[in-house]
Amino acid sequence: MSRLWEKGLPLDQRVLRYTAGEDHLLDARLVPYDVRGSIAHAEMLAATNLISGEDCTAICDGLRALEQSFENGDWHISLEDEDVHTALESRLTENIGSAGGRLHLGRSRNDQVLTALRLYLRDTALDLAQRVEGLRASIANLATRQGHVEIPGYTHMQHAMPSSVDLWCGGFDEGFADAVAGLKAVHKRINKNPLGSAAGYGTPGLPLDRELTTAKLEFDTTQTPVTAAQLSRGKAESALLFEIALMMQDLSRMASDLLMFYTQEFAYISLAPEVTTGSSIMPQKRNPDVLELLRASSATTQACLDEALMITAKLPSGYHRDLQRLKSPVFRSIDLAVDSVDIMAYVLEGLAFLPENITMDEGIFSTAEAYRLVTEEGMPFRDAYRKVARRYAK
Numbered sequence: 410m411s412r413l414w415e416k417g418l419p420l421d422q423r424v425l426r427y428t429a430g431e432d433h434l435l436d437a438r439l440v441p442y443d444v445r446g447s448i449a450h451a452e453m454l455a456a457t458n459l460i461s462g463e464d465c466t467a468i469c470d471g472l473r474a475l476e477q478s479f480e481n482g483d484w485h486i487s488l489e490d491e492d493v494h495t496a497l498e499s500r501l502t503e504n505i506g507s508a509g510g511r512l513h514l515g516r517s518r519n520d521q522v523l524t525a526l527r528l529y530l531r532d533t534a535l536d537l538a539q540r541v542e543g544l545r546a547s548i549a550n551l552a553t554r555q556g557h558v559e560i561p562g563y564t565h566m567q568h569a570m571p572s573s574v575d576l577w578c579g580g581f582d583e584g585f586a587d588a589v590a591g592l593k594a595v596h597k598r599i600n601k602n603p604l605g606s607a608a609g610y611g612t613p614g615l616p617l618d619r620e621l622t623t624a625k626l627e628f629d630t631t632q633t634p635v636t637a638a639q640l641s642r643g644k645a646e647s648a649l650l651f652e653i654a655l656m657m658q659d660l661s662r663m664a665s666d667l668l669m670f671y672t673q674e675f676a677y678i679s680l681a682p683e684v685t686t687g688s689s690i691m692p693q694k695r696n697p698d699v700l701e702l703l704r705a706s707s708a709t710t711q712a713c714l715d716e717a718l719m720i721t722a723k724l725p726s727g728y729h730r731d732l733q734r735l736k737s738p739v740f741r742s743i744d745l746a747v748d749s750v751d752i753m754a755y756v757l758e759g760l761a762f763l764p765e766n767i768t769m770d771e772g773i774f775s776t777a778e779a780y781r782l783v784t785e786e787g788m789p790f791r792d793a794y795r796k797v798a799r800r801y802a803k
Contacts, residue, residue, distance in 0.1 A: 426488065428730070433486045435736045436493035440486075442528040443493050444476045446521065449625040450604060451512055457616050459515065464508040471505040472497065493525070494518055515615050517608040519728045520638060524604045526736075527645065528626065531599045533743055534649055538592040540750045541656065545585050547754040552578040558762045560677065561769050568770040571777075574762050581663050588656035595652055599645040602628035606638035609727050639728045643721035646739045650714040653746045654707065660749055661707035664700040667760070671697050676766040681759025699752060706749045713742035772801055 448469045455465035475497055478484060490496035502509030556575030561568040604626070605612065605619035623631045632638050670677035680697060688694035716738040720731055775797050782793035 425491070428491075430733060431737060432492040432733065433488050433490055433496075435740055436486050436496075438740070439493045439522075439525045439529055440479050440497070441476055442525040442532075443497055443521070444472045445528060446524040446604060446626065447472055447497065447512060449622045450516055452625060453618050453621045454511070454514060456621060457618050459615065459617075460508075460511045464511055467505045467508045468501065468512050471501045471509065474504070475500055492518075492522075494521055515607070515612045515617050516604065519608045520603050520606045523606075523638060523642060524602070524626070527599050527601070527603065527628075530645060530649055530739075531596060534592045534596045534599060534652075537653070537743070537746060537750070538589045540747060540754075541585050541589050541592070544750050544754040544757075545582055545589075547757040548578045548582045548585070551757050551760065552582075555762045558764045558767070559769070560762070560767055561773060568773045571769065571773055577666070581659060584659040585656065588652065588659070591652040591655065592649075595645070595648045597629065598648050600629040601632040601641075602626060602630065603632050603638035603641075606632065606635035609636055609639040611635040636726065639732075640726050642728075642732050643717055643735055646735055647714060647717045647721070650710070650717055650739065650742050653742050654710045654714045657707040657710040657746060657749065660753055661704045663753065664703035667756075668697055668700050668704065670762075671700070677762060679761050679763060680756065684756050684759060699756060703749055703753060706745055709745055710742045713738035775801070 451460070451465050451468040451472075454460040455462050460468075475484075484496075484500065486493055486496040490499070498509060498512060501512065552575050556573060556578065558574040560572050560574060560577060562570045562572035562576070602619065602623040604622045605617045619631045632641065667678065669675055671680060680695075682695070684697075684699055685695040686698045688696065717735055720734050724731060779790065779793040779797045782788040782796065783790050786793075788796070
């Protein structure tokens with residue numbers, strides 16, 4: 410096993426374990442993206458006569474075969490591989506011979522990982538936006554089924570003004586519509602091609618065609634100058650995590666409402682039996698654990714955003730190994746967001762409001778009465794407010 414950076418010197422196993430970190434585990438999701446970036450790079454090298462057409466064909470076919478065998482479970486990324494890049498290139502060279510050793514010409518592991526990450530983040534942003542649209546569909550279904558049901562609107566945890574299931578659903582739907590727009594906006598920041606920037610200072614003397622790889626990988630633009638690529642690391646990631654954090658706050662607030670509505674004191678809603686759990690000691694209990702975990706989830710995504718921002722804060726320009734630490738919070742936030750959006754959509758499909766249990770305090774109609782005095786009797790609003798308020802003075 411020869412890692413991409415090795416020069417034949419010994420490496421302490423403790424150092425390998427520490428520097429590789431979780432990459433050999435985290436990088437599984439990047440295999441198809443590293444393959445795609447590597448194929449585009451190989452085709453560009455062939456187009457600029459830096460490798461032969463025969464070598465390019467062998468490289469591209471070999472990479473596609475490795476991607477398929479990885480999906481089949483025939484191999485995995487090990488600690489000895491260190492990361493997806495070594496895992497692919499070392500196996501490629503074993504399979505096709507010296508042509509595999511020509512693939513890394515004109516690139517560094519720095520622009521290689523950044524390319525794979527951007528391809529992955531680009532797909533992830535759009536996938537998550539689509540999942541949020543699925544959640545919005547579940548909200549719309551609930552509004553269609555029970556939008557007419559009247560519920561109290563709360564301020565300061567007190568009955569404030571009349572509301573409805575339709576209004577409650579609509580407020581959250583608008584928030585999730587913003588989340589979709591935000592995720593799609595992040596796509597623009599992600600969609601810049603760093604390939605060809607190498608370690609951050611280009612490839613002097615090599616006639617690379619960066620515009621060609623931009624077109625092949627369907628990036629919007631080529632990131633220039635080359636020094637901008639490493640300086641931008643963490644920005645697209647943090648922008649995506651920011652949108653996720655905002656979206657997860659709405660999801661957590663929805664969970665908090667539903668948890669309150671589900672208490673015996675409120676009993677505004679019922680949950681499908683299959684989304685509740687039991688108690689190990691109390692036979693009667695059905696617990697809304699899933700909603701409690703959803704409520705807590707925004708804390709995790711907020712922490713992931715903070716972690717990503719703090720990793721990059723005050724770093725000098727250029728590449729630093731600190732940036733490797735970005736993967737864990739980014740992937741953790743994405744995975745939690747995907748799971749949370751999907752599970753909330755599932756919970757809502759089996760949720761029902763119970764209008765027979767919903768009562769509203771008499772005073773909840775006070776504002777409407779004050780408005781009536783204004784519109785029907787011509788009373789100044791402040792006078793109408795005071796007149797109605799006297800009924801509830803204690």
